[in-house]
Amino acid sequence: MLHRGDCHCGNVRFEFDSEPDVHVHRCNCSICDRVGFLHLIIPRSAFKLITSWDELTTYTFNTGVAEHYSCKTCxxxxxxxxxxxxxxxxxxxxxxxxxxxxxxxxxxxDGQNWEENAGALAHLSQDSSGSGLGPGSSE
Incomplete structure (x- = not known):
């Protein structure tokens, strides 16, 4: 089923395929707790950014591996x-x-103890197609 989302001002819009019944995670790590992020982890192949990546800014911290995207406007x-x-x-x-x-x-x-618990999330983005629509993809 196709689902849609956006930022507050609407400059960042996206869509993704997912089942109508979902499991989301409320994390208590330092960044998620501050911004109230509720995680719905999906395969890259299920995600499509409708607007331009130029509308987003990227933030990294700690290991620098995770890329946090925020709307440049709102x-x-x-x-x-x-x-x-x-x-x-x-x-x-x-x-x-x-x-x-x-x-x-x-x-x-329990994101406050992320290193011990992250493995429990690793399976959530598995997808057999292996294609993605994010930065660096060919689409």
Missing amino acids: GVKPFYLPRSNPDGYSVNFRCVDSATFAEVVVTDF
Whole structure:
């Protein structure tokens, strides 16, 4: 099923394929706790940015592996490339039109102890197609 999302001002718009029943994670790590990010991790191949990547700014910290994308205009972080799932995106469920979902289960994730717990998330972005629509992809 196709779902759509955007930032607050609408300059960043995206869509993705996902089941209508989803499991999202509420993380208590330093960055997620501050911005209220609810993680819906999807394969890169399921994600499509509708607007230009030029509308986004990138923030990295600590290991520099995760790429946090925020709208240059309103500052909202609608999605990012997570270190735990480099073959996927973590979409901020708070930026998604939730009316297209049938059931949403929210589970707490202990991000304060990220290194010990990240493996529990690694399977969430697995996709057999292996193609992506993010930076560096050919589409």
